[in-house]
Amino acid sequence: MLRYSTALAMMLALPAAAEDFSFAVTTDPQTMDPHAVNSAPVLGFLNNVYEGLVRRGKDMSIEPSLAVSWEPIGEGSGWRFHLREGVKFQDGADFNADDVIFSYQRASSEEADTSSWFAPVSEVVKVDDYTVDIMTTAPNPIFPDSIANWMMMDSGWAEANGAARPDKEQGNFATLNANGTGAFQLVSREPDLKTVLEPYDGWWDTAEHNLTRVEMTPIQNSATALAALLSGDVDFIDPVPIQDVARLKQNPDVQVIQGIEARVIMLGFDQKEGAAESGQGGADMFLDARAREAVAHAINVPAILQTIMRGNAEVASQLVSPAMRGFSKSNAAPYSYDVDAARSLAQEAGLTDQTISFKCPNDRYLNDEAVCQAVTAMLAQAGMTVSLDTMPVSNYWPELRANNFDMYLLGWSPGTLDAEHPIRFLAATPNAEARLGSWNFGGYSNARVDELLPKIQSEIDDTARQSMLDEVAGTLQDEVAYVPLYVQPLVWGARAGIELTQRPDNFFILRWVTVN
Amino acid sequence: MLSFILKRVGQSILVLLITGLVAFSMFTFVGDPIDNMLGQERTMEDVERLREQLGLDQPFVVQYYRFLEQAVQGNFGVSYRQGRPVAEILLERAPATLELAAVSGVLAIAFGIALGVFTAIRRNGIAANVIMSASLIGVSLPTFLIGILLIYLFSVELGWLPSFGRGETVDLGGWTTGFLTVSGLKALILPSITLGLYQMTLIMRLVRSEMLEVLRQDYVRFAKARGLSDRVINFRHALKNTMVPVITVIGLQLGSIIAFAIITETVFQWPGVGLLFINAIQFVDIPVMAAYLMLISVMFVGINLLVDILYAFIDPRLRVAA
Numbered sequence: 148m149l150r151y152s153t154a155l156a157m158m159l160a161l162p163a164a165a166e167d168f169s170f171a172v173t174t175d176p177q178t179m180d181p182h183a184v185n186s187a188p189v190l191g192f193l194n195n196v197y198e199g200l201v202r203r204g205k206d207m208s209i210e211p212s213l214a215v216s217w218e219p220i221g222e223g224s225g226w227r228f229h230l231r232e233g234v235k236f237q238d239g240a241d242f243n244a245d246d247v248i249f250s251y252q253r254a255s256s257e258e259a260d261t262s263s264w265f266a267p268v269s270e271v272v273k274v275d276d277y278t279v280d281i282m283t284t285a286p287n288p289i290f291p292d293s294i295a296n297w298m299m300m301d302s303g304w305a306e307a308n309g310a311a312r313p314d315k316e317q318g319n320f321a322t323l324n325a326n327g328t329g330a331f332q333l334v335s336r337e338p339d340l341k342t343v344l345e346p347y348d349g350w351w352d353t354a355e356h357n358l359t360r361v362e363m364t365p366i367q368n369s370a371t372a373l374a375a376l377l378s379g380d381v382d383f384i385d386p387v388p389i390q391d392v393a394r395l396k397q398n399p400d401v402q403v404i405q406g407i408e409a410r411v412i413m414l415g416f417d418q419k420e421g422a423a424e425s426g427q428g429g430a431d432m433f434l435d436a437r438a439r440e441a442v443a444h445a446i447n448v449p450a451i452l453q454t455i456m457r458g459n460a461e462v463a464s465q466l467v468s469p470a471m472r473g474f475s476k477s478n479a480a481p482y483s484y485d486v487d488a489a490r491s492l493a494q495e496a497g498l499t500d501q502t503i504s505f506k507c508p509n510d511r512y513l514n515d516e517a518v519c520q521a522v523t524a525m526l527a528q529a530g531m532t533v534s535l536d537t538m539p540v541s542n543y544w545p546e547l548r549a550n551n552f553d554m555y556l557l558g559w560s561p562g563t564l565d566a567e568h569p570i571r572f573l574a575a576t577p578n579a580e581a582r583l584g585s586w587n588f589g590g591y592s593n594a595r596v597d598e599l600l601p602k603i604q605s606e607i608d609d610t611a612r613q614s615m616l617d618e619v620a621g622t623l624q625d626e627v628a629y630v631p632l633y634v635q636p637l638v639w640g641a642r643a644g645i646e647l648t649q650r651p652d653n654f655f656i657l658r659w660v661t662v663n
Numbered sequence: 664m665l666s667f668i669l670k671r672v673g674q675s676i677l678v679l680l681i682t683g684l685v686a687f688s689m690f691t692f693v694g695d696p697i698d699n700m701l702g703q704e705r706t707m708e709d710v711e712r713l714r715e716q717l718g719l720d721q722p723f724v725v726q727y728y729r730f731l732e733q734a735v736q737g738n739f740g741v742s743y744r745q746g747r748p749v750a751e752i753l754l755e756r757a758p759a760t761l762e763l764a765a766v767s768g769v770l771a772i773a774f775g776i777a778l779g780v781f782t783a784i785r786r787n788g789i790a791a792n793v794i795m796s797a798s799l800i801g802v803s804l805p806t807f808l809i810g811i812l813l814i815y816l817f818s819v820e821l822g823w824l825p826s827f828g829r830g831e832t833v834d835l836g837g838w839t840t841g842f843l844t845v846s847g848l849k850a851l852i853l854p855s856i857t858l859g860l861y862q863m864t865l866i867m868r869l870v871r872s873e874m875l876e877v878l879r880q881d882y883v884r885f886a887k888a889r890g891l892s893d894r895v896i897n898f899r900h901a902l903k904n905t906m907v908p909v910i911t912v913i914g915l916q917l918g919s920i921i922a923f924a925i926i927t928e929t930v931f932q933w934p935g936v937g938l939l940f941i942n943a944i945q946f947v948d949i950p951v952m953a954a955y956l957m958l959i960s961v962m963f964v965g966i967n968l969l970v971d972i973l974y975a976f977i978d979p980r981l982r983v984a985a
Contacts, residue, residue: 177744177745177746178745178746183746184700184702185701185702185703185704186702186703260701260702260705261702261704263704263705263706264704314746315700315746316716316717316741316743316746317741317746318741318745318746318747322745322746322747323747338745338747338752339745339934339938339939339942340934364827364828364932365932366827366932367929367932367938367941367942367945368929368930368932370811370930371814371826371827371929371930371931371932374811374814374815374818374819374826374827375818375826375827375932377818377819378814378818378819378822378825378826379822380818380825380826380827380828510945539694539945540694540698541693541694541695541696541698541699541945541946541947542692542693542694542695543694544695544698545694545695545698548707548710560703562703562704572703572704579706579707579708582706585704585705585706585707586703
């Protein structure tokens, strides 16, 4: 403890109070504009500064935030939100329905990266100063769930500072400044170097945390981040490299917080017809469902988790993890590991006399390259020849878009934390106009799934909705649309004596942090 | 003389242009920035729209031409990652790298020369042999390993020095300096040792061998015969004659200290231009990469141009040859 405070004092050059909290992240948020970039580092960080109409609690459930209550309008033509009165933005302006309308216009504008959240919305109507109707084109039961990251910005502040629309290419005032209603306010922002927050005195909710100043520093090198935690220069790091977890647990000065992320890691397959499209030889090899099933049975996922993930992850059975809404309990059994079955299926499908071109990122998911190498070896044991090609993620997506693969690795974290999300992006037949299947690189297509998707999206009754989700999950499993491997682990490291809450969306929420 | 200088300047500009062309042809292999700029819920249309907007759908030669066109007007574009002008970001980051390079350079020169002279004078002593053997570590261990070892020892185990960053800095009209605060100075120690170690051993070994050479010369023997003290012989006569080649090497090494600070900056999360460049590569932030590479090549070409011109002043034969 003595070493800890001296180190911190050295860093800050002033006497360290216990409530000064500093933490390291791998990726610096690109912007402070909550509508400019739809990425986890940005939204996760800004959740401490800005707030939405609803927010997610410690267990990911939706709870009131800037709206005190909401109810469906009529037979599902929209949702009515009753706003919280007396809320003030950090610059002192009042929060009311006009800010909701403005934030809708801003976040759904073409310049915004968040516009897809509002695809189901037809219009937003101000009923009075503290009531807003959000009308949807079709009944939308999960709409309140889907807007937990839609953050409210003050219309006056944005307009006065020339930031009425986000600008992610050139940047504007809102790129470096923030004015939310949240528990913390932005004190200083030096991109890539240091971002400082302080508690907002006028916050409407009661503070659970005891922090007086929060400093966020990006540290890209994981060894440096670990050293910073061990030496007490920072109080929290995310993530802790998997291979250091066991060693860190031995250290009484630090704690390791482990959980399961919302992200499912899976294998995808080229299922588009036509050999000419594919960059490499044996195209069409995975058009046959038996070929995909052969891969599913050939992979010993528990062994991968035991060795590469050091026992820190869980086997996945479908495109979402059990913690997500709409997880199909009737399809919770993963594919069995059966090399003999895999071998004979591969032979039947004619997979054994072709070389599978397997593409894999090497800097996107935890230990992704090692997992792909293990998969390659396991498929070889079942008689399949795999040519593995790993690359940085910035080369990876273009490669997938160019269709240069037979098989690929993908991780998917559902933004809405609902089973409908991966169906929309990964299982629906690709259709640019309808914004469907935009990450369905393999071109999986099933008419029944396409037919069920809009019904799932608009079904108000939970039981009926779940039975449709069950059907889709069952179909995807039977047809081996994807081979889900495991749910990616979350590993955070913190100094001993710090209490915090880890959520499966990997957002680090500061208002739940206490330093003892 | 003027035609010589003009010729050299012309050659330098040509080298710069070719470097830029090679750099731009490489950017295609670094990857595609679009996916990093758009979120999970983007559509293929968004991808195409943004690509067109950024001019990434054009061949690299066209992209290069556009970059040059803007660059000669002093506009290096806007960073894809930060959404801020690249020139602003580079100016913000330059002090960190320059201060680190300056401290490392001073450490390398001071300790390099001192230890080089020491090991040359006491070439059979135990201390000199220990230093010579230890210097092999500086030459052979990779920078990042030395950095990690130093962090482990002085930050994690002993807790004396910060493990990363620059500490508190003071802003002097756009130039942020770490020299004026205790934490800033402490933060400088480990990275500058890491960065300067290789140059230090290089200078030390060079000084030692030059010095040994000089000490064998006749005039040193005559000086001894004249009864001059060892101190006067070693430092007034021998060292002076040792310094000519050493200064040339030091000059050339200064550029590489700045250019190769990248690894040290990554290990220590030192907020300089090297770290900026590494982050830019990961994100495929083409405007930042282009500006950084051009800056570094301007620096190297500039140093070489200066050296060429200085040589020509010193040695008239070069002027005739040109």
